[in-house]
Amino acid sequence: xxxxxxxxxxxxxxxxxxxxxxxxxxxxxxxxxxxxxxxxxxxxxxxxxxxxxxxxxxxxxxxxxxxxxxxxxxxxxxxxxxxxxxxxxxxxxxxxxxxxxxxxxxxxxxxxxxxxxxxxxxxxxxxxxxxxxxxxxxxxxxxxxxxxxxxxxxxxxxxxxxxxxxxxxxxxxxxxxxxxxxxxxxxxxxxxxxxxxxxxxxxxxxxxxxxxxxxxxxxxxxxxxxxxxxxxxxxxxxxxxxxxxxxxxxxxxxxxxxxxxxxxxxxxxxxxxxxxxxxxxxxxxxxxxxxxxxxxxxxxxxxxxxxxxxxxxxxxxxxxxxxxxxxxxxxxxxxxxxxxxxxxxx
Numbered sequence: 001x002x003x004x005x006x007x008x009x010x011x012x013x014x015x016x017x018x019x020x021x022x023x024x025x026x027x028x029x030x031x032x033x034x035x036x037x038x039x040x041x042x043x044x045x046x047x048x049x050x051x052x053x054x055x056x057x058x059x060x061x062x063x064x065x066x067x068x069x070x071x072x073x074x075x076x077x078x079x080x081x082x083x084x085x086x087x088x089x090x091x092x093x094x095x096x097x098x099x100x101x102x103x104x105x106x107x108x109x110x111x112x113x114x115x116x117x118x119x120x121x122x123x124x125x126x127x128x129x130x131x132x133x134x135x136x137x138x139x140x141x142x143x144x145x146x147x148x149x150x151x152x153x154x155x156x157x158x159x160x161x162x163x164x165x166x167x168x169x170x171x172x173x174x175x176x177x178x179x180x181x182x183x184x185x186x187x188x189x190x191x192x193x194x195x196x197x198x199x200x201x202x203x204x205x206x207x208x209x210x211x212x213x214x215x216x217x218x219x220x221x222x223x224x225x226x227x228x229x230x231x232x233x234x235x236x237x238x239x240x241x242x243x244x245x246x247x248x249x250x251x252x253x254x255x256x257x258x259x260x261x262x263x264x265x266x267x268x269x270x271x272x273x274x275x276x277x278x279x280x281x282x283x284x285x286x287x288x289x290x291x292x293x294x295x296x297x298x299x300x301x302x303x304x305x306x307x308x309x310x311x312x313x314x315x316x317x318x319x320x321x322x323x324x325x326x327x328x329x330x331x332x333x334x335x336x337x338x339x340x341x342x343x344x345x346x
Contacts, residue, residue: 004228004261005308006340008041012221013211014053019219020207023194028201031057033190033208035065035082040266040336041212041223044072045344050211051077059101059206063089066098080121080152080206084131090114099151103131108141112149121152126174127167128158135178146184152204153179153186160192160200161216168196192216214329215319224333226312226340228261228277231294233305242296243288255300257284259309262293266335267311274324277309278316284309 021030032055038046043065047058051073058073059080060066066081073079075097084103085093087110093100094115101121102108111120125132132155133141155175159165175188185203191210193200195217210217213224234256236242241249242256259277263269269290276283277297288296297309312318322329 002229004226004265004337004340005343006336007225007227007343007345008045009221009223009225009345010045010049011346012213012223013041013046014049016211016213016217016220016223017050017053017055017207020191020194020205020210020217024201024205025198027203029057029204031055031059031080031187031204031206032211033059033206034069035059035061035208036330036334037065039209039212039214039330040333042342042344043068046211047073049346057204057206063092063098067092067096070096070098078151082123084123085111085120094118101152101154102133104133105137105141108133112142112145117149119149119151121154122146122150124153124155124175124178126155126171126178128156128171130156130158132156135174138178146182150184153182153184154206155188156190157188157193157196157200160190160196163196168193168200172200209330209333212329212333213318214322214333222314222317224312224318225310226336227308227310228259229308230306231258231260233257233299241288244291245289248288248296253300254298255302255305256287257297257299257306257309259295259297260293261311261337262291262295264292265337265339266332267295268325268327268332268335271321271325275311275321276316277311278313279306279309281315283315 032050034047037043057078061082066079079098081098081100084107085100101123103123123132125134159167187204189200189205191207194205213220213222238252272290275286279302282302284297284299287298318329318332322332
């Protein structure tokens with residue numbers, strides 16, 4: 001293997017979407033959140049696979065993502081823009097047929113004045129205190145215009161991964177109160193919200209991380225394999241050190257492989273000493289300090305010299321890596337390097 005290879009199973013992504021869709025009642029649409037380059041897996045490739053699999057609504061965070069997605073998918077699917085309408089963007093949003101999820105009174109006034117009659121969505125603040133129109137301010141907006149042009153009213157759960165969190169029920173009640181009297185479709189649940197049950201499903205769910213194999217969706221299929229090339233193998237003696245600072249010292253003869261990948265590729269530096277790479281099912285611990293483009297691995301237990309080692313596979317998933325790093329799968333996936341050769345399978 002000449003280069004690092006990130007193999008992405010688009011079929012698994014689609015099957016995860018269908019599994020999540022199967023958890024919602026009839027009449028509830030399941031969309032797909034494909035922001036951050038589809039959580040690092042590739043916006044266009046993932047969205048096209050999901051569209052072919054039946055998904056008709058997509059959500060992204062940035063206007064550039066929305067424009068690229070519209071070009072890739074054509075005029076049919078709805079594309080929701082979660083950053084709403086930023087200053088100077090109204091005409092480009094409208095001309096591309098993108099549906100901005102307006103998040104403030106200022107954005108509402110800007111978009112409805114500059115692009116009258118165009119469709120939009122409204123984000124409602126229900127307790128996360130991040131973005132969204134306060135329910136009090138919602139009452140001051142033009143209800144006739146909302147009834148005619150608003151396609152969706154949404155909010156976002158702050159603690160959906162914890163099924164016992166009281167905050168979920170508080171936000172649900174706040175969302176119900178804020179949207180009372182409107183006949184517009186509603187959306188509250190992402191992946192975690194789907195798993196909370198039908199009270200949170202409303203008219204549309206918009207899973208993200210669950211599509212890509214991440215917690216809290218325990219029934220998700222893994223979607224990735226990452227294989228890293230071995231640059232050099234060195235036999236060392238007891239007492240010799242490896243890597244920056246000489247922090248790892250061999251206690252006996254060892255065979256060390258230097259692998260071409262490092263923290264510039266999204267492998268978090270504080271994973272030093274917490275990971276193994278795999279060759280033919282054999283765990284080979286990462287040793288020494290992780291550097292920008294390389295890491296060193298103890299392959300003494302492997303009977304032969306492998307040409308590559310796997311960082312992500314069915315033995316060590318992205319959930320395992322996130323757990324070792326003390327972070328979430330979203331960060332691990334969205335940090336995957338664009339330097340990896342990407343291979344898509346179905």
